[in-house]
Amino acid sequence: QARGETYGLTKKIEQLEITKRKMLGEGIDVCSIEELHQLENQLERGLTRIRAKKYQLLREEIDKLKEEERNLIKENKELNEKLSGMGAIVVASSSSTLTSSEVNTDGNDNMEVETGLFIGPPEPRQFKKIYPQS
Numbered sequence: 001q002a003r004g005e006t007y008g009l010t011k012k013i014e015q016l017e018i019t020k021r022k023m024l025g026e027g028i029d030v031c032s033i034e035e036l037h038q039l040e041n042q043l044e045r046g047l048t049r050i051r052a053k054k055y056q057l058l059r060e061e062i063d064k065l066k067e068e069e070r071n072l073i074k075e076n077k078e079l080n081e082k083l084s085g086m087g088a089i090v091v092a093s094s095s096s097t098l099t100s101s102e103v104n105t106d107g108n109d110n111m112e113v114e115t116g117l118f119i120g121p122p123e124p125r126q127f128k129k130i131y132p133q134s
Contacts, residue, residue, distance in 0.1 A: 021027045022039055031039070 018027070022031065022035075023043065028036065028039070
């Protein structure tokens, strides 16, 4: 009985190997039109399942990225509200920071700031005084 079962399994493995080679396009020169038609239908069904799974995974990835985008937009909005709520004036300078001699206050929250925009290699700087408007 074990020999019969082994023989049956060996034949089944051989048949699966032949089918696998046919699916890969090998050894099809001896196939009839009907066999080729069946093979084509099997391949098309397989491709349909593969494409469906691929599109499902892509949709899930897109949904995840859209959720991440919504979270980042929300965080950006909260940070902008926090910044504007502070009532702070942001002065950005990529080449230097303001020193205490460049910022003068008169005790009434009026500030005098010397600023300048520089493009190109560093040159001797000239500062303009900008007075806050009342």
